[in-house]
Amino acid sequence: MVKNMEEIADRYFDCNDRERVAFELGIKLGALFHQFVGAPVSSENLDVLERAIEKTTERQAFVKRAEVRIKPIGLKKRTDSVFHDYTTLSGDMLDATVEVEYKGVKAKGRLRYIEELDYPLMYLESIG
Amino acid sequence: MVKNMEEIADRYFDCNDRERVAFELGIKLGALFHQFVGAPVSSENLDVLERAIEKTTERQAFVKRAEVRIKPIGLKKRTDSVFHDYTTLSGDMLDATVEVEYKGVKAKGRLRYIEELDYPLMYLESIG
Amino acid sequence: MVKNMEEIADRYFDCNDRERVAFELGIKLGALFHQFVGAPVSSENLDVLERAIEKTTERQAFVKRAEVRIKPIGLKKRTDSVFHDYTTLSGDMLDATVEVEYKGVKAKGRLRYIEELDYPLMYLESIG
Amino acid sequence: MVKNMEEIADRYFDCNDRERVAFELGIKLGALFHQFVGAPVSSENLDVLERAIEKTTERQAFVKRAEVRIKPIGLKKRTDSVFHDYTTLSGDMLDATVEVEYKGVKAKGRLRYIEELDYPLMYLESIG
Numbered sequence: 480m481v482k483n484m485e486e487i488a489d490r491y492f493d494c495n496d497r498e499r500v501a502f503e504l505g506i507k508l509g510a511l512f513h514q515f516v517g518a519p520v521s522s523e524n525l526d527v528l529e530r531a532i533e534k535t536t537e538r539q540a541f542v543k544r545a546e547v548r549i550k551p552i553g554l555k556k557r558t559d560s561v562f563h564d565y566t567t568l569s570g571d572m573l574d575a576t577v578e579v580e581y582k583g584v585k586a587k588g589r590l591r592y593i594e595e596l597d598y599p600l601m602y603l604e605s606i607g
Numbered sequence: 608m609v610k611n612m613e614e615i616a617d618r619y620f621d622c623n624d625r626e627r628v629a630f631e632l633g634i635k636l637g638a639l640f641h642q643f644v645g646a647p648v649s650s651e652n653l654d655v656l657e658r659a660i661e662k663t664t665e666r667q668a669f670v671k672r673a674e675v676r677i678k679p680i681g682l683k684k685r686t687d688s689v690f691h692d693y694t695t696l697s698g699d700m701l702d703a704t705v706e707v708e709y710k711g712v713k714a715k716g717r718l719r720y721i722e723e724l725d726y727p728l729m730y731l732e733s734i735g
Numbered sequence: 736m737v738k739n740m741e742e743i744a745d746r747y748f749d750c751n752d753r754e755r756v757a758f759e760l761g762i763k764l765g766a767l768f769h770q771f772v773g774a775p776v777s778s779e780n781l782d783v784l785e786r787a788i789e790k791t792t793e794r795q796a797f798v799k800r801a802e803v804r805i806k807p808i809g810l811k812k813r814t815d816s817v818f819h820d821y822t823t824l825s826g827d828m829l830d831a832t833v834e835v836e837y838k839g840v841k842a843k844g845r846l847r848y849i850e851e852l853d854y855p856l857m858y859l860e861s862i863g
Numbered sequence: 864m865v866k867n868m869e870e871i872a873d874r875y876f877d878c879n880d881r882e883r884v885a886f887e888l889g890i891k892l893g894a895l896f897h898q899f900v901g902a903p904v905s906s907e908n909l910d911v912l913e914r915a916i917e918k919t920t921e922r923q924a925f926v927k928r929a930e931v932r933i934k935p936i937g938l939k940k941r942t943d944s945v946f947h948d949y950t951t952l953s954g955d956m957l958d959a960t961v962e963v964e965y966k967g968v969k970a971k972g973r974l975r976y977i978e979e980l981d982y983p984l985m986y987l988e989s990i991g
Contacts, residue, residue, distance in 0.1 A: 481979055484689055491977075491986040494885060494970075501882040502972070502987050505889020510647070513898040516773035516823065518642050524662040531659030534652040538693060561611055562854045565666060567772065567826055586878075588886070593875075595865055598818045602875040603886050609851055619849075619858040622842075626757040629750060630844070630859050633761020642769040644901035644951065690982045695900065695954055714750075716758070721747075723737055726946045730747040731758050740945055770902050775894070780918040787915030790908040794949060817868055821922060 484540070497606060500581040503541045504588040507577050508601040511536055511547075512590060518568045525549045528568070532575070541579045548574040550592075570599035612668075625734055628709040631669045632716040635705050636729040639664055639675075640718060646696045653677045656696070660703070669707045676702040678720075698727035740796075753862060756837040759797045760844040763833050764857040767792055767803075768846060774824045781805045784824070788831070797835045804830040806848075826855035868924070881990060884965040887925045888972040891961050892985040895920055895931075896974060902952045909933045912952070916959070925963045932958040934976075954983035 481487055492499060515532055529547045536545035550573075553566045571592040578587045586606040592599045609615055620627060643660055657675045664673035678701075681694045699720040706715045714734040720727045737743055748755060771788055785803045792801035806829075809822045827848040834843045842862040848855045865871055876883060899916055913931045920929035934957075937950045955976040962971045970990040976983045 481689065487689065487980070487984070487986075491984060491988075494881075494987045494990045497878075497882055498885040498987065498990055501878060501885040502889040505886040505891075506893035506985055507889075509890035509893025509895075510897045511893075513773050513894045513896075514646055515642075517769050517826075519638070519663045519667050521666040524659075524666050527655075527659050527662045531652075531655050534655045535647045538649040538652050539647050540690075540693070560853060561609065561615065562668075562852065565668070569825060570773075570823055596818065596871070600871070600875060601890055602871075603878045603882065604875075606878045606882055615852070615856070615858075619856060619860075622753075622757060622859045622862045625750075626753055626859065626862055629754040629757040630761040633758040633763075634765035634857055635761075637762035637765030637767075638769045639765075640769075641766045641901050645897050645954075688981060690980065697953060698901075698951055724743070724946065728743070728747060729762055730743075731750045731754065732747075734750045734754055737945065743945065766903070770899075774898050775919045775923050777922040780915075780922050783911075783915050783918045787908075787911050790911045791903045794905040794908050795903050796946075796949070817865065817871065818924075821924070 496582045496584045500541070500579055500584045500586045501603060501606060503581060504577060504579045504586045504603065505601070507536055507539055507542060507579065508575070508588050508590050510539070511575055511577070512570055512573065512599070512601070516568050516570055520549065520554070520566055520568050521564045522551055522554050525551060536577060541581050542577060543580050543585070544578040546576045550574065573599060624710045624712045628669070628707055628712045628714045629731060629734060631709060632705060632707045632714045632731065633729070635664055635667055635670060635707065636703070636716050636718050638667070639703055639705070640698055640701065640727070640729070644696050644698055648677065648682070648694055648696050649692045650679055650682050653679060664705060669709050671706040671708050671713070674704045678702065701727060752838045752840045756797070756835055756840045756842045757859060757862060759837060760833060760835045760842045760859065761857070763792055763795055763798060763835065764831070764844050764846050766795070767831055767833070768826055768829065768855070768857070772824050772826055776805065776810070776822055776824050776828075777820045778807055778810050781807060792833060797837050798833060799836050799841070800834045802832045806830065829855060880966045880968045884925070884963055884968045884970045885987060885990060887965060888961060888963045888970045888987065889985070891920055891923055891926060891963065892959070892972050892974050894923070895959055895961070896954055896957065896983070896985070900952050900954055904933065904938070904950055904952050905948045906935055906938050909935060920961060925965050926961060927964050927969070928962040930960045934958065957983060
């Protein structure tokens with residue numbers, strides 16, 4: 480039985496520690512987006528969903544911290560609609576910061592909608 | 608602009624109120640399962656995920672109440688594993704009760720793993 | 736061991752056959768939406784994703800037929816963007832028709848974006 | 864308007880090209896897992912789902928190739944069950960290889976269930 484993360488690194492990975500931490504950070508941001516996009520949201524449950532995304536992310540390997548904000552885009556605006564204040568979570572609504580650490584190397588990544596790109600970008604803010 | 612649910616029923620649905628409430632209940636159970644299965648779980652975040660599934664379900668149209676329990680199957684058992692106390696949510700772990708109401712007709716449905724079927728069954732417990 | 740669907744109906748369900756078929760139809764539409772919303776799409780993979788959604792839906796209990804069209808909303812328009820022709824599947828892009836049958840009772844449901852509602856509605860088109 | 868990927872790298876990323884490619888590879892594997900786990904599967908639709916996962920992955924930025932195999936775990940075995948040959952996709956069933964390239968740096972990653980870990984591991988097989 481493989482007993483620790485170092486043994487897993489030796490057997491399965493072929494990269495340095497900085498590349499490993501970048502890889503792990505990418506996994507967490509990709510997971511977070513594709514797991515929760517589509518979830519039903521309204522103004523009244525944004526906070527509970529933010530906390531759930533943070534806690535499920537923080538329990539994954541190497542994650543030090545996750546902070547999630549959901550922007551209420553598309554909510555509260557359709558005041559004359561029967562579906563007022565209800566939509567499903569889209570990538571544009573998410574602003575997530577995730578910090579990971581592996582063997583002393585830290586990396587910080589973010590997912591957020593960037594206006595000049597008209598796109599929810601996942602990027603590596605800092606490493607090392 | 609369509610102003611209320613009754614107008615939507617007239618224009619788009621062709622069924623009676625009991626069939627409608629059964630249909631809406633099915634939607635909620637199917638949504639809940641397929642949105643959240645795959646989410647990262649550990650013993651320490653089960654409760655926050657339970658609350659998030661309840662709250663996102665309760666904000667959907669016609670839902671009166673949602674109660675969710677996640678059974679910690681596959682957690683805490685792999686004590687000699689580096690992935691001890693970590694897994695992803697599977698249908699077998701979910702026990703969800705959802706109550707909906709439409710025009711005075713109530714229905715109660717459930718999703719839970721049933722041992723004699725070896726299957727996470729979605730069923731309609733009561734209606735009317 | 737439970738051997739057939741009738742035994743399952745007797746033990747777990749408390750509704751008539753029409754209500755059952757409406758419930759099953761709701762499950763399939765809720766599942767389809769929440770499983771696939773968020774999937775990466777471009778003009779070039781719409782058809783393979785349509786077929787996958789159809790085939791995974793058709794393999795579920797009681798489904799007779801599923802037909803899925805994905806409208807290329809948000810694709811091909813951002814010609815000056817580096818993310819030209821790439822987005823993630825949203826509910827507004829989906830047009831799905833699902834037919835189910837249980838004990839001779841048929842029902843047909845649909846999920847599609849309805850302009851006057853500004854909403855991707857799941858509705859029961861016909862039953863019986 | 865940001866016109867190309869290099870400009871995006873300059874503005875938003877702070878890492879070298881090898882770390883970038885590792886990050887992008889992680890995103891794709893995390894996305895793939897969390898988007899498709901939970902999908903309804905039977906022996907008869909494994910291939911169409913494999914192709915859909917490959918094609919949706921290949922359309923993402925920097926991906927050169929994706930190859931996906933779904934192992935029919937839990938299918939065809941429950942011969943006395945009414946749910947014979949039907950289950951939902953779990954991480955253990957997936958064997959996916961993804962190759963990405965960024966500015967001439969290539970990386971190859973894999974997601975597969977590893978028996979000695981009793982875990983579906985995402986790992987970086989090679990880079991550079």
